[in-house]
Structures are given as structure tokens and as C-alpha cells.
Amino acid sequence: MTVLNGWRRRGRAPSRTLDVLGVAVLCVLSVVAASVDPHEHEFVLRWSAVVLAGVGCSALLWRRRHPFGVLAVTIGCGVIFQMLGFRESPLVTSPVLASIYNVALRTDRRTAWTAAAVSAAVLVGADAVWTSNSWLDPDKAAMVAWTALPAAVGDGLRSRRAYVAAVEERAEHAERTREQEAQQRVAAERVRIARELHDIVAHHIALINAQAGVAVHLVDQRPEQILTALENIRDTSRSALDELRVTVGLLRQSDEPVALRDPMPGLAQVPALLASFERAGLAVSHTWLGITEPLEPAVDLAAYRIVQESLTNVRKHAGADHARLCLHYHCERLTITVEDDGCAGPHHPHPGAGHGLIGMRERATTIGGTLYAGPRPEGGFTVTAELPLRPGPAGNRRHENDDSRTACR
Structure with a gap:
């Protein structure tokens, strides 16, 4: 001075x-x-x-x-x-x-x-x-x-x-505005990458963990089926690596030659997803309602990830061996409902918990939809997502209060 x-x-x-x-x-x-x-x-x-x-x-x-x-x-x-x-x-x-x-x-x-x-x-x-x-x-x-x-x-x-x-x-x-916009874009991109990595890794690691548990059980009970269990673990880990390769490939610089990449997953891959859960011990009944319409890539990816994360949470937290998936096509929106009859009582959250539901809400809000997650009155847990068939701007969304079990997801 x-x-x-x-x-x-x-x-x-x-x-x-x-x-x-x-x-x-x-x-x-x-x-x-x-x-x-x-x-x-x-x-x-x-x-x-x-x-x-x-x-x-x-x-x-x-x-x-x-x-x-x-x-x-x-x-x-x-x-x-x-x-x-x-x-x-x-x-x-x-x-x-x-x-x-x-x-x-x-x-x-x-x-x-x-x-x-x-x-x-x-x-x-x-x-x-x-x-x-x-x-x-x-x-x-x-x-x-x-x-x-x-x-x-x-x-x-x-x-x-x-x-x-x-x-x-x-x-x-x-x-100043350019700097702020650049910082916001960087932050949004970091959140998007973190969300993709969480959905991919959490889902496949949960399946590998379940399949490994099945393999340990089969060693004593049915040793002749141990090879099938190990093959399931191999296939799941290979699928995780493939999806990670696709996600990392999206980070390539725009001026670099674009390599051939597999398409991002969508609702067309739901049957294969349900089959992987069935191999891990979770049977999922699947219902389609309404006239199926092609979705925009952003909506298709968000719908797939919401189904994937919801079923992963059922496998990890519900203690149930059966879940229900309903895809209902309306005139302008798609309703996704995932329900289970597992335990809806209080869970003790562990450090880092809650990223799954946060990611699902972010995906729904980004394309102009909503998501509710909470216990069912008759027992169990439900996740309901309302997604537009065409992505729109994110508006003010009402977030429902979740119980302690929700925090664990």
C-alpha cells in the first residue's frame, strides 16, 4: 500500500x-x-x-x-x-x-x-x-x-x-463470462464422466461380486458348474472393459482421427442386461406397454443407465432375488418403473454412498425428465423415471425425499 x-x-x-x-x-x-x-x-x-x-x-x-x-x-x-x-x-x-x-x-x-x-x-x-x-x-x-x-x-x-x-x-x-462458461463446461464434463464411470464400474463389479459368490458356493455343492460361473465372470469383466474403452474413446481430441467405436448402449441392450442379472441370481420380469418408438441417443442412453443402476441397487441392497421392470411408452414420454420386494428397512450408509441415485437424477434432469425413488407401501423399493421421448431443457424439478435406504444407493 x-x-x-x-x-x-x-x-x-x-x-x-x-x-x-x-x-x-x-x-x-x-x-x-x-x-x-x-x-x-x-x-x-x-x-x-x-x-x-x-x-x-x-x-x-x-x-x-x-x-x-x-x-x-x-x-x-x-x-x-x-x-x-x-x-x-x-x-x-x-x-x-x-x-x-x-x-x-x-x-x-x-x-x-x-x-x-x-x-x-x-x-x-x-x-x-x-x-x-x-x-x-x-x-x-x-x-x-x-x-x-x-x-x-x-x-x-x-x-x-x-x-x-x-x-x-x-x-x-x-x-469473465468466457472464463466462467469454460469452468462450467469443465465441471459439467467432469460430472458426466464420473457418472458414466460409476454406472459402468458399479454395475459390472456388483455382477462380478455376485458371480464370484456363486462360484465359491458351487465349489462345494456343484463343482461341475464352476466352469460356467467362471465364464460368466470372464464375460462380465470383458463387457466392463469394452464399455470403459468406449467411454474413454469419447474423450479423444476432436482434431484426432475418429476411431471406430461401438455404439453407446440403449434400451435395445436391455435383454442382454437382464440376462447378465439372471446369471448373477436376480430374475427380472420385463413388461413393455404402449407403442415402442425410437428414442434420441441421449434419451436412449439415459433410460438404459437408469434401468442398469436401478437393478444394480436391487442386487446390492434389496436382498431380493426377483425384480420387475416396466417400460411404458406414452405419446410424449417414457415411464420406467423398477420394483422389488426386498427389505426396505433402514440401511447404514457407507462412505461414498448415494452416487447411484444422484447420477440417475442428473441423467433424468439433463434431458428434461424427473425421477422418484423410495419405499413401496406394501414393502420393497421402487424407482420411477419420467423421460421425454425427445430431450428438452432441464427445468425446475421436484425431488422427493428418500429414506435411509435411498441414501445407501
């Missing part, structure tokens, strides 16, 4: 020095112009001219703080110049012109031109009263023109400064 204040003081000192030098030069020019008699070709220095020029020019040192007060002082000195019979000259009234320019530079356009008009009226009127010249005298017209010139120059410079300041402000605002 001390360094900054010292820099400011050093910055103001040259400005004050330039002000004093400018005022001194203007005062000398005003005195010289008032002392020259163009008709007699004589130079007669009069102390009254020195005093008036000194007062008028010195007042300009306070033009920043008191622009109108300085204008009034300089106009008064100009009127006294005319009363004492000094010749009309732009240099004689130069403090008035500088004051008009200062007012135009620091105020609005109407005020600037009002100040110029009042100054011209006072100076021309004083000249008409104290001299015998006509109102149409060329010197009076020149005085009007000279008072209008600094007003025009000051107003133009002020408008230019305001324009440059507005352009700079818009540029800074645009830069």
Missing part, C-alpha cells in the same frame, strides 16, 4: 507541474494579446491586463474540482477585459475557452452547450454594451464561433472516452 500511494503521489506531481506550466503559458499569451494594438502596431503592457490574465488563468488550476466556479471567474475576467477597452481576441479570452472545454469534458452534452451559449451571450452582450459596435459585427460572430469550438472539442473527446471505456468494459465482461 505504501508503494502504491508513493506511486500515486509521484503520478500526481508531474500532472500539477504541467498544469502550472500550462497556466503560465496561457497567462503570457493572454497578456501579450491584450497588450498588442494591431491598429497602431504598438505593444503597451498594462498592469490591469496582467492582473486579469493572472486571475483568470490561475483559476484554471481548480478546474477539476470546481468547473462551473472556474467558468464564472473566467467569464467575469473576460467581461472586465471588454469594459477596460482591451481588444477582442481569442487569446485574450483564452481562459474562458479553456473553462468551456473543461466543462464539456467533465459534464454531459446539454450542460456543455448551455455553458458555451451562456458564455457567448455574456461576452457578446458586454461588448455590445461597452462599445458602439453593431450586433452584427464580425468580431461578435467570431466570439460566438470561438466559444462553440471548445464545447464541440470537449464533447467529442468526452464521447470518445466514454465509448472506449464502454468497449473495454464489454471486453472485460466478455472475458
Whole structure:
């Protein structure tokens, strides 16, 4: 702060020095112009001219703080110049012109031109009263023109400064907005990638865990079926690797050659998904209602992931060996319902729990849908998603309160 204040003081000192030098030069020019008699070709220095020029020019040192007060002082000195019979000259009234320019530079356009008009009226009127010249005298017209010139120059410079300041402000605002948008896009992309990875890894790891448990049981009970169980584990892990490869492939740079990739999963892969759960010990009854319609890729992927995560939660948390899946196509929306008859009592959440339901809600909200998850009155748990057949903007969605079991999912 001390360094900054010292820099400011050093910055103001040259400005004050330039002000004093400018005022001194203007005062000398005003005195010289008032002392020259163009008709007699004589130079007669009069102390009254020195005093008036000194007062008028010195007042300009306070033009920043008191622009109108300085204008009034300089106009008064100009009127006294005319009363004492000094010749009309732009240099004689130069403090008035500088004051008009200062007012135009620091105020609005109407005020600037009002100040110029009042100054011209006072100076021309004083000249008409104290001299015998006509109102149409060329010197009076020149005085009007000279008072209008600094007003025009000051107003133009002020408008230019305001324009440059507005352009700079818009540029800074645009830069801040671009940075914020970039940060939001990065955050949204991180959430999307995390959601995809969670859905892929959690689902397949849950199936591998269940199939491994079956394999351990078969070692003692049915050793002849151990090979089938191990093949199921192999197929599930291979499927997980394939889906991870597809997801990682989506992160390729746009300027790199696009490699051939498998399509993202959709409702067409639901039968294979149900078969994988059946091999893991969860039987799922599947019902289709309504007329099946092709879905947009975003809706198709979201619907598949919601079905996948809901059934994974049933396998992990419900303690049930049977679940029900219903896909109901309406005119403009698709309703997905997954139910089970497992235990809906309280579960103790473990660290990191709850990402599955959060991801499902985010998927539904992103395409303009809704999702409810909660216990059924007759027992068990239900997940219901309402998805539009065509993705729309995400609006304000009502999130239902979930019980402690929901938090574990």
C-alpha cells in the first residue's frame, strides 16, 4: 500500500507541474494579446491586463474540482477585459475557452452547450454594451464561433472516452463470462464422466461380486458348474472393459482421427442386461406397454443407465432375488418403473454412498425428465423415471425425499 500511494503521489506531481506550466503559458499569451494594438502596431503592457490574465488563468488550476466556479471567474475576467477597452481576441479570452472545454469534458452534452451559449451571450452582450459596435459585427460572430469550438472539442473527446471505456468494459465482461462458461463446461464434463464411470464400474463389479459368490458356493455343492460361473465372470469383466474403452474413446481430441467405436448402449441392450442379472441370481420380469418408438441417443442412453443402476441397487441392497421392470411408452414420454420386494428397512450408509441415485437424477434432469425413488407401501423399493421421448431443457424439478435406504444407493 505504501508503494502504491508513493506511486500515486509521484503520478500526481508531474500532472500539477504541467498544469502550472500550462497556466503560465496561457497567462503570457493572454497578456501579450491584450497588450498588442494591431491598429497602431504598438505593444503597451498594462498592469490591469496582467492582473486579469493572472486571475483568470490561475483559476484554471481548480478546474477539476470546481468547473462551473472556474467558468464564472473566467467569464467575469473576460467581461472586465471588454469594459477596460482591451481588444477582442481569442487569446485574450483564452481562459474562458479553456473553462468551456473543461466543462464539456467533465459534464454531459446539454450542460456543455448551455455553458458555451451562456458564455457567448455574456461576452457578446458586454461588448455590445461597452462599445458602439453593431450586433452584427464580425468580431461578435467570431466570439460566438470561438466559444462553440471548445464545447464541440470537449464533447467529442468526452464521447470518445466514454465509448472506449464502454468497449473495454464489454471486453472485460466478455472475458469473465468466457472464463466462467469454460469452468462450467469443465465441471459439467467432469460430472458426466464420473457418472458414466460409476454406472459402468458399479454395475459390472456388483455382477462380478455376485458371480464370484456363486462360484465359491458351487465349489462345494456343484463343482461341475464352476466352469460356467467362471465364464460368466470372464464375460462380465470383458463387457466392463469394452464399455470403459468406449467411454474413454469419447474423450479423444476432436482434431484426432475418429476411431471406430461401438455404439453407446440403449434400451435395445436391455435383454442382454437382464440376462447378465439372471446369471448373477436376480430374475427380472420385463413388461413393455404402449407403442415402442425410437428414442434420441441421449434419451436412449439415459433410460438404459437408469434401468442398469436401478437393478444394480436391487442386487446390492434389496436382498431380493426377483425384480420387475416396466417400460411404458406414452405419446410424449417414457415411464420406467423398477420394483422389488426386498427389505426396505433402514440401511447404514457407507462412505461414498448415494452416487447411484444422484447420477440417475442428473441423467433424468439433463434431458428434461424427473425421477422418484423410495419405499413401496406394501414393502420393497421402487424407482420411477419420467423421460421425454425427445430431450428438452432441464427445468425446475421436484425431488422427493428418500429414506435411509435411498441414501445407501
